Structures are given as C-alpha cells and as structure tokens.
Amino acid sequence: MPQRSPLDLPEGDPFGPHNLPYGVFTPPDTPHLRKIGVRYGDHVLDAGAAAAATASPHAELLAADTLNPLMAAGRPVWRAVRAEVLEWLTDPVHRPAVEPLMHPLATVALHLPFEVADYADFYASEHHATNAGRIFRPDGDVLSPNWKHMPIGYHGRAGTLLVSGTPIVRPQGQHLPPADTSAPHASSPTPVFGPSLRLDFEAEVAFVVGAPSTVHTPVPLSGFHDHVFGVCLLNDWSARDIQAWEYRPLGPFLGKSFATSLAAWVTPLEALAAARTSPPARDVPLLPYLDDSAAEPGGLDLRIEVALNGHTVSRPPFSAMYWTAAQQLAHLTVNGASLRTGDVFASGTVSGPRPDELGCLLELTWGGRDPLRLPDGTRTFLEDGDEVTITAWAPGPQGARIGLGEVTGQVVPATP
Structure with missing residues (x-):
C-alpha cells in the first residue's frame, strides 16, 4: 500500500486547512x-x-x-x-x-515560538473568582467591589514563560506551616522556608500581541483584531502557600513567577472566527470603554480539557468567561500603556459552573479539603512526578474542529 502523503489529511483532522497554527x-x-x-x-x-x-x-x-x-x-x-x-x-x-x-x-x-515582551494575567472567570472568594473569605465578600466594573489583572514575569514540555521545578519560598495555611492573617504567624506544599495548575487561554501600539493611545474594543495575532493555551502554575503568605497588599509575586507554560503553537485569531460567541449577561452597567453591548460577540467557544497523569479531571468552558479578551486589552491600555510585539495577556483560570468544569486544584479540592480521587491515588495539590496536560478545540466552519496546541508540564523536585 502506498504511503499516505502528509498533505492528504484524514477527514476531521483538527489541525487541517481551517487551522494552520x-x-x-x-x-x-x-x-x-x-x-x-x-x-x-x-x-x-x-x-x-x-x-x-x-x-x-x-x-x-x-x-x-x-x-x-x-x-x-x-x-x-x-x-x-x-x-x-x-x-x-x-x-x-x-x-x-x-x-x-x-x-x-x-x-x-x-x-517558544516568539520572544515574549511583557506578560499580564487576568482574573476573568466569575465562577473561578466566586469560588476563590468563598474558599479564602468564607465570612466576607465573595467578589471584590470592583470585580464587575473592570477586568482585574496583574503584571507577571515574562522571563519565565516556558514552552510546553519544559519540566516544572517545584518552587521554594516563604510560607506558613501546613497547620496555619488556612489562616494566613492570624496574629504573629511564623513562616518557614522550603518547597511549596500546595503546588497547583491553572488552565488558561493566552492572547499574543502582534502589532504594537503607541504609548498614551488606548486600544479600543474595536482594535482587538488589529493588534492580537493569535491564541495559545497556557498553564499559570501557582504555589498556593507562597501566594497566600505574600499576596497582601500587592498581589501575586513569587507564588506565580517561577513558571508559566505556553503551548508551542499559536492559532491565528482568524482561525477562530466561527467560534465567536456572546459572553454571559452582565448585571452591572459598564463604563463606555468596556461596553461591548453593540460590538460583535467577543467571547470564544473553546472546549478545554485538563488531564492529570493522563486522567481527565476537568473540562472548563471558555465561553463562560465574564470578561472578553477585547475588554481585557482595552483595560490593559486605557491608562496609556503601550503594546509591544510579543506581549502576552492571559485570561486567568477558566472555570465553569459545574464541579467537573473547574480549572485548578484549588477549586477541584476546595482548598485541599476534599481530595481529588484518581485511578492512581488521591490529590489535594500536585506531587513530584505529576504531569498536567491542557488541550482544547473550538468549532470551525462547516462543522470542522479547530485544535489548539496542547500545553503540558511535569513537576520535578525542588532544586537542592
């Protein structure tokens, strides 16, 4: 039998002519x-x-x-x-x-397919933000007062964006002993130094900036397609114990900056035209620069799957994200900040409303309270040797599927 040409794809291949990453x-x-x-x-x-x-x-x-x-x-x-x-x-x-x-x-x-300039990470899932609020502030406000008025985000560290497949070395840092991690604001806590004991993954989607912008010139919602080159899957690994001890008052720092895994393939934005969808209904009026009620649908119907050691643990729906990528970009530049080629901004953890749609172990185990049961044992947070793989696809034209390049990483022990 003659060998099949690489140009002759089987029907339905998710990396066919409608994709071209x-x-x-x-x-x-x-x-x-x-x-x-x-x-x-x-x-x-x-x-x-x-x-x-x-x-x-x-x-x-x-x-x-x-x-x-x-x-x-x-x-x-x-x-x-x-x-x-x-x-x-x-x-x-x-x-x-x-x-x-x-x-x-x-x-x-x-x-890594491009040289990363700057990296920002958002917090755009209402389901994730609500769950995190309930875990960390069970007796307080679930969402911060500003959450539905603007996309919340922070600037990360561009130098540790790593291509998919790069081993993830367990980070070390200050954190409270395990008995104290649930109460990081107790009086006179005494931290210890050592490897993180609460290492987590975060299933996210990243948007890659192509065309730069001019400083002091905000990019409006309508400018999204002129500046964003494409889309990648991203895993923003998180050391929850380091993060819990350090994050007040200035937010994420060492608990996030040690590693962020990025897929090796950038799917052009144009390939996802058929996946556009309306975002969830907003119940708070938006300021004009974020008001997309008259704009084209800004959401994306991406079907994400997260596997831990080969076992599917979650299927987060990106269509459920409250804030769209266009709104994130508009907010990122509204103060006059400029874009550079190679900037990356990520969605934040993608979670849906169902228990099997949660995008991180923090939510899947409710802060470690409810261990996740797998065929090879239980997990509260990641152990050395664990491998996390995130895949996704989107609907394409004429019933085609558009595959996004996977992002995977295996945890290895902390460096002595």
Whole structure:
C-alpha cells in the first residue's frame, strides 16, 4: 500500500486547512537551526523554505527564527501570509515543491515560538473568582467591589514563560506551616522556608500581541483584531502557600513567577472566527470603554480539557468567561500603556459552573479539603512526578474542529 502523503489529511483532522497554527521548530537534520513552521495534521511545514520555493513576497518574514517579525507586520500581512500557506498546502500545483518540506511532528524539536515582551494575567472567570472568594473569605465578600466594573489583572514575569514540555521545578519560598495555611492573617504567624506544599495548575487561554501600539493611545474594543495575532493555551502554575503568605497588599509575586507554560503553537485569531460567541449577561452597567453591548460577540467557544497523569479531571468552558479578551486589552491600555510585539495577556483560570468544569486544584479540592480521587491515588495539590496536560478545540466552519496546541508540564523536585 502506498504511503499516505502528509498533505492528504484524514477527514476531521483538527489541525487541517481551517487551522494552520504557527510555531518554531528545529528539524532533525539541522539541530543548530530554528525555523518558522505551520502545523498541518501530524506534520510541520517549513514555512520559510516553502516561501522561498514559491517566490513569496513574504519570504524574508518567514525565514526568521522567531515569529516576532511576522507578528509585528500587522493584520493585512497576517491575512496574506495565511492565504499563501493555505494555497501551498491545498493547491495541487504546489505539491511537488511543498511535500518534501513537510517534517513529521514527532521528529522535530519545538521552541517558544516568539520572544515574549511583557506578560499580564487576568482574573476573568466569575465562577473561578466566586469560588476563590468563598474558599479564602468564607465570612466576607465573595467578589471584590470592583470585580464587575473592570477586568482585574496583574503584571507577571515574562522571563519565565516556558514552552510546553519544559519540566516544572517545584518552587521554594516563604510560607506558613501546613497547620496555619488556612489562616494566613492570624496574629504573629511564623513562616518557614522550603518547597511549596500546595503546588497547583491553572488552565488558561493566552492572547499574543502582534502589532504594537503607541504609548498614551488606548486600544479600543474595536482594535482587538488589529493588534492580537493569535491564541495559545497556557498553564499559570501557582504555589498556593507562597501566594497566600505574600499576596497582601500587592498581589501575586513569587507564588506565580517561577513558571508559566505556553503551548508551542499559536492559532491565528482568524482561525477562530466561527467560534465567536456572546459572553454571559452582565448585571452591572459598564463604563463606555468596556461596553461591548453593540460590538460583535467577543467571547470564544473553546472546549478545554485538563488531564492529570493522563486522567481527565476537568473540562472548563471558555465561553463562560465574564470578561472578553477585547475588554481585557482595552483595560490593559486605557491608562496609556503601550503594546509591544510579543506581549502576552492571559485570561486567568477558566472555570465553569459545574464541579467537573473547574480549572485548578484549588477549586477541584476546595482548598485541599476534599481530595481529588484518581485511578492512581488521591490529590489535594500536585506531587513530584505529576504531569498536567491542557488541550482544547473550538468549532470551525462547516462543522470542522479547530485544535489548539496542547500545553503540558511535569513537576520535578525542588532544586537542592
């Protein structure tokens, strides 16, 4: 039986012609090179070589060793390059030139696909914020007074965004002894130093900025598609005990900054056009710069799945997010802050209303009170050797599925 061409995909492949995510890879025969690739099924197209072979006007952008030049080129170029890639992969006239440029995905090394500029993380799920409020403030206000007036967020650390598959070293730091972690504001608490005992994952979606903006010029809701290049899955690992001890009054710091895992593939925003959906109904009037009542639907119907050691533990629905990515971007820049190519802003933990739709162990175990039962044992928080894998898909045109590149990481012991 003749071998199937990598250009002939099985019907329904989630990485088919409607998707075309970008990444950066190293071919097995040239370990010193990094190349821009496009995932197609279980293969990777060498986009730079294909551009050279077809005399593409965008050959220089695709010959780079990072996505940053392409991302900075702006939306008209993104659309033109996407149309070219689709033609290379689907038009029979290009098959003789393109087919030899397809590398089996299993044979290449994948890298962080772009140079990260700044990183911000939001808190956009009402279900997650409500659950966290009930866990941490059982006798107080569940949501802070500002939560439904603006997307709450914080600036993270760009230098520790790691490509999927990078081991996650258990962080060390100050935290209260286990008996005191539920009451971090008790009088005269005495912290200890050592490895985090309450290490957690957070299932999130990240938005990658391509075209920069000018300082002192806020980006309106309508500017979202002109500035955001694409979407990635993200795991914002969290040391809950370190975080609980340090976060007042200035918020997340060492409990978050040790590692954030990012998928190796960036799905273009255009590939998710059919996944647009209306966000949940808002019950508090919004200020004009955040009011999207007359705008196109700003939510995304992304179906996320979280697996711990190969066992599915949650299926958080991104369509349930209260704040949209366009609102997050508008709020991020409303004070005049500028965007840079390679900026990443993440949604915050994605959780739904049901017990099987919670996006972190903090919620799944209710702060460690109710251990999660798995085929290989129970968990309150992550143990050394545990591996977390987050996958997702979105509805595409004509019933197609658009797959998002997975993000995975395995916990390894703290460095001595």
